[in-house]
Amino acid sequence: MLPQYATRLVAAGAAAASLVGPVLSATCQSYTSYSQYRHEPYSTGAYALSYQRPEPACRTFNSTAVEDAILQIKNLTTDPDLFRLFENTYPNTLDASISWRGFAANNTEEELAFIITGDIDAMWIRDSANQVAPYRSVLKSKDDDIASIFRGALNLQGRYLIISPYCNAFLPPPEANLHVQPNGASYAVTPPYDHHVVFTCNFELDDFGAFLQLSHDYYTRTGDVDFFGKFQWIQAIQSILAASEALRKPTYGPDGAWIPPAYTFQSQTMTAFGTLGNNGMNYPVNYTGMVRSPFRPSDDAAIYDFQIPANMMLSRYLEATAQIMEKLPNAPQGLAGEMREMAAGIRDGIEQYGVVTAPNGQRIFAYEVDGFGGQNLMDDANIPSLLSAPSLGYLEANDTIYQNTRKFVLSRSNPWWCQGSVINAVGSPHIKPGAAWPMAAIMRAMTSDDDDEIINSIWEVLQSTDRFGLIHESVNSFDASQWTRSWFGWGNAVFGQMIMELAERKPELLKESFQPRHRGSL
Ligand SMILES: *[C@@H]1O[C@H](CO)[C@@H](O)[C@H](O)[C@H]1NC(C)=O
Ligand SMILES: *[C@@H]1O[C@H](CO)[C@@H](O)[C@H](O)[C@H]1NC(C)=O
Ligand SMILES: *[C@@H]1O[C@H](CO)[C@@H](O)[C@H](O)[C@H]1NC(C)=O
Ligand SMILES: *[C@@H]1O[C@H](CO)[C@@H](O)[C@H](O)[C@H]1NC(C)=O
Ligand SMILES: *[C@@H]1O[C@H](CO)[C@@H](O)[C@H](O)[C@H]1NC(C)=O
Numbered sequence: 017m018l019p020q021y022a023t024r025l026v027a028a029g030a031a032a033a034s035l036v037g038p039v040l041s042a043t044c045q046s047y048t049s050y051s052q053y054r055h056e057p058y059s060t061g062a063y064a065l066s067y068q069r070p071e072p073a074c075r076t077f078n079s080t081a082v083e084d085a086i087l088q089i090k091n092l093t094t095d096p097d098l099f100r101l102f103e104n105t106y107p108n109t110l111d112a113s114i115s116w117r118g119f120a121a122n123n124t125e126e127e128l129a130f131i132i133t134g135d136i137d138a139m140w141i142r143d144s145a146n147q148v149a150p151y152r153s154v155l156k157s158k159d160d161d162i163a164s165i166f167r168g169a170l171n172l173q174g175r176y177l178i179i180s181p182y183c184n185a186f187l188p189p190p191e192a193n194l195h196v197q198p199n200g201a202s203y204a205v206t207p208p209y210d211h212h213v214v215f216t217c218n219f220e221l222d223d224f225g226a227f228l229q230l231s232h233d234y235y236t237r238t239g240d241v242d243f244f245g246k247f248q249w250i251q252a253i254q255s256i257l258a259a260s261e262a263l264r265k266p267t268y269g270p271d272g273a274w275i276p277p278a279y280t281f282q283s284q285t286m287t288a289f290g291t292l293g294n295n296g297m298n299y300p301v302n303y304t305g306m307v308r309s310p311f312r313p314s315d316d317a318a319i320y321d322f323q324i325p326a327n328m329m330l331s332r333y334l335e336a337t338a339q340i341m342e343k344l345p346n347a348p349q350g351l352a353g354e355m356r357e358m359a360a361g362i363r364d365g366i367e368q369y370g371v372v373t374a375p376n377g378q379r380i381f382a383y384e385v386d387g388f389g390g391q392n393l394m395d396d397a398n399i400p401s402l403l404s405a406p407s408l409g410y411l412e413a414n415d416t417i418y419q420n421t422r423k424f425v426l427s428r429s430n431p432w433w434c435q436g437s438v439i440n441a442v443g444s445p446h447i448k449p450g451a452a453w454p455m456a457a458i459m460r461a462m463t464s465d466d467d468d469e470i471i472n473s474i475w476e477v478l479q480s481t482d483r484f485g486l487i488h489e490s491v492n493s494f495d496a497s498q499w500t501r502s503w504f505g506w507g508n509a510v511f512g513q514m515i516m517e518l519a520e521r522k523p524e525l526l527k528e529s530f531q532p533r534h535r536g537s538l
Pocket of ligand 4: 302387388
């Protein structure tokens with residue numbers, strides 16, 4: 017992400033007043049600056065973590081379900097620092113990221129929610145899905161307060177996916193009446209897009225997976241099938257299928273003739289990962305059944321376009337949401353079948369081309385391949401990652417290839433493994449070597465059944481916040497005072513999710529002490 021291009025949104029006063037809100041008081045400090053300072057009262061453990069929730073009048077959404085969950089976790093935990101980190105992070109999306117809520121101009125029943133990624137005032141499809149997803153733990157019915165956030169996010173994401181399926185971050189909808197500055201950076205992209213709608217247009221396949229996963233979460237928790245037939249969800253799925261099909265095409269046709277790709281991207285940037293080589297087309301690919309993802313979940317350019325984790329996610333959630341599609345009376349004939357067929361084709365492609373031999377002779381998943389035999393062996397902290405595969409529901413954690421892959425990812429054989437005295441976790445070329453991502457330590461805990469490994473991962477995350485009590489994007493693995501992004505909404509959300517899942521899965525671990533003397537030996 018590119019904070020330097022961030023635009024500030026300014027509510028256009030009277031016009032916005034008729035909408036659901038929020039129109040925060042002018043005295044509310046922006047959370048971007050609020051999160052840069054520590055606030056009392058500090059937690060009473062050794063980490064003295066800051067209290068980071070804005071005062072109630074400055075929160076962007078109130079949910080009794082989420083407040084109840086915070087009290088519940090308070091009861092389950094004994095470590096004051098652990099509870100403080102949860103208390104700050106779990107409600108963070110609601111406290112600070114719901115930039116606007118309202119209804120579609122042409123349908124007074126269609127809820128919309130514009131959810132910003134944190135310190136950048138644009139809505140990323142993936143980030144917004146991941147910022148809302150952790151609330152599935154408290155979502156029980158379509159009448160819950162929090163259900164409206166799911167529907168609002170899905171409706172707006174659906175609209176964006178119909179307008180520009182290859183773009184990843186968007187400006188507020190016209191209904192919000194927010195003054196916006198189009199992104200001033202210079203990009204050359206095909207297909208072209210509207211600069212008043214789109215903020216950035218890096219095509220990242222996991223955006224499709226994120227939308228489908230959030231759809232699945234909402235459906236399985238509420239059973240509200242009618243919602244999916246009412247607005248633009250079916251068209252959004254058609255847009256996803258068409259865009260994916262176009263990016264399954266190989267670089268050369270059966271007669272060897274070059275096939276121009278459906279999507280290209282070039283930008284002026286200081287970083288090689290900020291643009292695509294080969295005139296915006298990236299490296300050639302052979303047919304595999306998988307879908308190209310020229311950019312990664314980090315927004316960095318891929319080396320090889322078939323990103324295995326994003327294809328896992330797409331396959332798993334196309335399959336899952338086909339179950340919704342087949343229940344919709346107004347769905348076009350055969351659409352659910354098309355979703356299943358693509359899901360199966362991608363899964364076959366992963367098995368055939370995505371499983372490779374590691375230097376130690378074990379079979380593991382590659383991070384990226386090109387279908388010609390090119391393979392990139394690594395993992396990146398951003399989700400979907402290889403580490404996250406069981407959390408995506410693509411496979412069981414006891415899968416042999418996954419376990420081999422996990423050992424590789426959490427070892428010095430992974431070029432982005434960051435080891436140190438503060439935190440040991442996967443990093444990302446999005447920052448630099450040696451900068452571990454707490455989000456990857458959180459994902460390690462989420463995908464482990466080993467109590468010591470879970471406790472140690474949480475301990476490292478607690479130690480990594482530099483007493484701010486929020487999840488940083490990356491942290492120098494030897495020095496907690498060197499970190500990036502004071503406000504990283506996605507990371508906060510994933511920490512809250514991990515604790516909520518642990519409360520179900522292994523509540524006894526929440527009773528542990530995470531104070532310094534309890535350091536494990538990993
Ligand atoms: C949340 O509740 C507080 C009072 O506790 C109120 O001042 C604030 O306006 C509410 N926020 C929204 C978005 O409704
Ligand atoms: C927390 O525990 C107390 C005492 O056991 C109990 O009375 C209360 O209902 C619990 N609250 C929640 C939200 O679970
Ligand atoms: C409603 O407006 C949205 C966004 O402007 C548009 O994409 C959609 O097609 C419209 N729906 C109808 C039924 O006109
Ligand atoms: C690449 O695709 C071509 C054409 O379909 C095929 O002949 C060739 O075997 C493929 N290469 C690999 C490594 O699969
Ligand atoms: C893997 O775990 C699943 C349940 O999560 C279980 O049904 C299956 O038998 C396990 N497989 C092996 C090989 O242990």
